[in-house]
Amino acid sequence: xxxxxxxxxxxxxxxTLQDAGKSKVKLTDHxxxxxxxxxxxxxxxxxxxxxxxxxxxxxxxxxKLDAVVLGISRDSCESHQRFxxxxxxxxxxxxxxxxxxxxxYGAWGKKKFMGKESEGTIRTTLLIAPSGHIEARWDNVxxxxxxxxxxSILKRAISM
Numbered sequence: 001x002x003x004x005x006x007x008x009x010x011x012x013x014x015x016t017l018q019d020a021g022k023s024k025v026k027l028t029d030h031x032x033x034x035x036x037x038x039x040x041x042x043x044x045x046x047x048x049x050x051x052x053x054x055x056x057x058x059x060x061x062x063x064k065l066d067a068v069v070l071g072i073s074r075d076s077c078e079s080h081q082r083f084x085x086x087x088x089x090x091x092x093x094x095x096x097x098x099x100x101x102x103x104x105y106g107a108w109g110k111k112k113f114m115g116k117e118s119e120g121t122i123r124t125t126l127l128i129a130p131s132g133h134i135e136a137r138w139d140n141v142x143x144x145x146x147x148x149x150x151x152s153i154l155k156r157a158i159s160m
Contacts, residue, residue: 005105005106006104006105006106006126006134006137007134007137008134008135008136008137009133009134010133010134011132011133011134012027012035012037012126012128012132012133012134013027013101013104013105014026014027014028015027015100015101015104017072017094017095017096017101018077018094018095019077019080019092019093019094019095020077020080020081020083020084020092020093020095021077021081022077025070025092025094027128027132030068031130031132032130033066033067033068033130034062034065034066034067034068034127034128034129034130034135034154034157034158035067035068035070035126035127035128036055036062036067036068036069036070036125036126036127036128036150036154037070037072037105037125037126037127037128038051038055038069038070038071038072038123038124038125038126038141039071039072039073039102039105039107039121039122039123039124039125040052040071040072040073040121040123041073041120041121041123042073042074042075042121043073043075043079043080043082043083043093044079044082044083044086044087047123047143048073049083049087050143050144051071051123051141051143051146051147052071052083052087052089052091052093053087053089054143054146054147054148055069055071055091055147056087056088056089056090056091057147058147058148058151059090059091061151062151062154065151065154065155065158066130067154068092069091069092070091070092070093070094071091071092071093071094072093072094072095072096072101072102072107073093073095073096073121074095074096074097074098074099074102074121075093075095075097076095076097077095079095080093080094080095099121102121105124105126106122106124106139107121107122107123107124108120108121108122109122122139122140123140123141123143124137124138124139124140124141125137125138125141125146125150126138127150127153127154127157129157135153135157136150136153136157138150
């Protein structure tokens with residue numbers, strides 16, 4: 001039986017992953033805060049770079065709203081560190097080498113690229129409320145303007 005994909009109102013599945021510096025980061029470390037959790041295919045690729053740069057550019061805006069941005073891919077901690085250093089990123093990147101967390105969140109599956117079907121990371125973002133419940137979910141994300149859209153939804157959620 002396929003795993004249920006968590007969506008709005010569901011409790012966000014727990015996880016522990018390593019960041020670029022190999023420190024363990026748990027979702028529960030951010031309990032009581034907003035969490036922007038975004039899954040992306042690969043460090044240093046055009047779309048993934050733009051997404052990471054956009055979230056980094058808005059990091060202070062997210063922090064003013066007591067939100068943290070966490071990016072997750074299958075890349076190694078070392079790859080994340082090189083990506084951070086090369087692009088001047090300020091957000092936290094987490095390594096999920098076996099895609100366990102991506103699978104838990106429904107961000108892993110069949111996708112088509114240039115006519116070929118393969119399994120891989122499906123660009124997905126979740127906004128997790130301080131209660132630990134999912135406030136919003138974006139699947140098959142289009143990168144351009146996405147970070148701004150997430151920030152806008154976060155502001156709307158806070159003002160409700």
